[in-house]
Amino acid sequence: MTTNPTAAFEKTPGWLDWYAGPSRPRFRPPEGAVDAHCHVFGPGEEFPYAPERKYTPCDASKDQLFALRDHLGFTRNVVVQATCHGADNSAMVDALRASGGRARGVATVRPGVSAAELRDLHEAGVRGVRFNFVKRLVDAAPRQDLRDVVERIRPLGWHVVVYFEAGDLAELREFLLSIPVPLVIDHMGRPDVGKDPDGPEFEAFLDFMRARDDIWCKVSCPERLSVSGPAALDGERRAYRDVVPFARRVVEEFPDRVLWGTDWPHPNLTDHMPDDGLLVDFVPHIAPTPALQQALLVDNPVRLYWPDADLTAPDRP
Numbered sequence: 001m002t003t004n005p006t007a008a009f010e011k012t013p014g015w016l017d018w019y020a021g022p023s024r025p026r027f028r029p030p031e032g033a034v035d036a037h038c039h040v041f042g043p044g045e046e047f048p049y050a051p052e053r054k055y056t057p058c059d060a061s062k063d064q065l066f067a068l069r070d071h072l073g074f075t076r077n078v079v080v081q082a083t084c085h086g087a088d089n090s091a092m093v094d095a096l097r098a099s100g101g102r103a104r105g106v107a108t109v110r111p112g113v114s115a116a117e118l119r120d121l122h123e124a125g126v127r128g129v130r131f132n133f134v135k136r137l138v139d140a141a142p143r144q145d146l147r148d149v150v151e152r153i154r155p156l157g158w159h160v161v162v163y164f165e166a167g168d169l170a171e172l173r174e175f176l177l178s179i180p181v182p183l184v185i186d187h188m189g190r191p192d193v194g195k196d197p198d199g200p201e202f203e204a205f206l207d208f209m210r211a212r213d214d215i216w217c218k219v220s221c222p223e224r225l226s227v228s229g230p231a232a233l234d235g236e237r238r239a240y241r242d243v244v245p246f247a248r249r250v251v252e253e254f255p256d257r258v259l260w261g262t263d264w265p266h267p268n269l270t271d272h273m274p275d276d277g278l279l280v281d282f283v284p285h286i287a288p289t290p291a292l293q294q295a296l297l298v299d300n301p302v303r304l305y306w307p308d309a310d311l312t313a314p315d316r317p
Ligand SMILES: O=C(O)c1cc(C(=O)O)oc(=O)c1
Pocket: 081, 082, 083, 084, 137, 186, 224, 263, 267, 268
């Protein structure tokens, strides 16, 4: 019997494909800008999705990611391992290796990962691991397993990217603060933007950020967080207004610890799929001055992901 590998991966019902033909942003990112949160999916035929995955995406290849990077006026990417690939980092690593030094990565690894495996990942451009606490995406990992991973990555100078929802912060806070390497929080810790940006829930998040000076925050994913929109579609250049006060609070209080990314190809959106060009036009609303934009899009991600690179040399990307 012959098998058709493409048919083996049928998208999760309701899954929206990434937006084809995005507009060109009106906001021009500063020279050397980094899209610090994006993914590659497969292609499934070449890089099969993990058996333990909670969703099956559409394919989104490295070449399509690099084309988007160029179209949006960005220079570099940080490719974050998506849960649909489990701890098989090959699609992400393949993207890093093909990027000519213009992409760094964040991996998912299992406890017991060997020093040799970690060295290979480092050599490919990986600089962190991701711990995911979002229950719809992964089964919970024992804390001891996560501590084991931290001890193994620590000598490499890596950080831990964490994805959790606002309601889980109180329970996670102590554990996260005990992790002895820098932390990077995905998507602002997923605040409920129907609540007050000056209210106790978001204050608890800001207070968590204040607890250490090596906790970073991605002010990303307004399309996921927004309740009232309007969506980044149909030329809307003032999209997701309800998310703006939350992101601005973070950018203004922690200007040297914030990162921004498209989150392309936007896993698990079922409501609408944003036009990535219009999503870039969200940036000046949350980082209104050129100095804040330079920090958010260039200086901060370069400090975290390319700390030793001489990015001014003409032969370097
Ligand atoms: O909210 C999500 O569904 C989501 C999923 C993933 C992933 O599956 O890795 O990554 C993200 O950054 C966001």
